[in-house]
Amino acid sequence: MSARDRIDIDPPYDYPAYKSTILRSPKQPLLRVAPHPMEATGPVFPRKFVTDSEADLTTWGKGAPLGEKMILTGRVTDEDGAPVRNSLLELWQCNSSGRYAHPVDQHDAPLDPNFLGQGKVLTGDKGEYRFVTIKPGAYPWKNHPWAWRPAHIHLSLFGNAYSQRLVTQLFFPGDPLLPIDPIFNSVPDESARQRMVCELDLEHGIEEVALGYRFDIVLRGVKSTPMGV
Ligand SMILES: [Fe+2]
Numbered sequence: 001m002s003a004r005d006r007i008d009i010d011p012p013y014d015y016p017a018y019k020s021t022i023l024r025s026p027k028q029p030l031l032r033v034a035p036h037p038m039e040a041t042g043p044v045f046p047r048k049f050v051t052d053s054e055a056d057l058t059t060w061g062k063g064a065p066l067g068e069k070m071i072l073t074g075r076v077t078d079e080d081g082a083p084v085r086n087s088l089l090e091l092w093q094c095n096s097s098g099r100y101a102h103p104v105d106q107h108d109a110p111l112d113p114n115f116l117g118q119g120k121v122l123t124g125d126k127g128e129y130r131f132v133t134i135k136p137g138a139y140p141w142k143n144h145p146w147a148w149r150p151a152h153i154h155l156s157l158f159g160n161a162y163s164q165r166l167v168t169q170l171f172f173p174g175d176p177l178l179p180i181d182p183i184f185n186s187v188p189d190e191s192a193r194q195r196m197v198c199e200l201d202l203e204h205g206i207e208e209v210a211l212g213y214r215f216d217i218v219l220r221g222v223k224s225t226p227m228g229v
Helices: 003-008 020-024 190-194
Strands: 069-077 088-092 118-122 128-134 152-157 166-171 211-214
Touching (some): 088 128, 118 128
Antiparallel strands (some): 069 128
């Protein structure tokens, strides 16, 4: 599958409804740059690069974070369903009030001293991963009147080189803000948009403790997960 075939799956660089793309999108045709040997041979992340506690965002503070605890599981595969093993999967998100633990985020919602909103795991032999976190809240972002981002989680994956970093967003089923979110709707194809929506997965939750959600990531092919969102 060529980059051209992904034209309906990945969002365009310039999507005026998402205002900041107007300024940051490339104004000249892209050039293919050969990777530096250092890039082409990395990255390799040893198991010890990631500790188990980094997959559980609810144990970082002195107490439990506020909000709805959730377990996020899934697999990372190629277009044939083959697992993508030992791949660094990073996650970042706002807290249950919709506030990021970042100095740039100054909107009127409380920080949670027990929630930093970042985690990482290495995928296992079947391409599987598991995070414990809390469900993020919606937040306003000034892109347009009544612009509130639907609840979402940012995810990043590295390939065989640092320059092969892929970034996507995960959304939640039934969120009423999805139809009016320019970022979600910047993905042209409807079925591709739906592949950014996780599924309720009770089997992988913990009864009376945390709901489970499933989000599989497909890296190539017509069923691939939109990237660059
Ligand atoms: Fe965000």
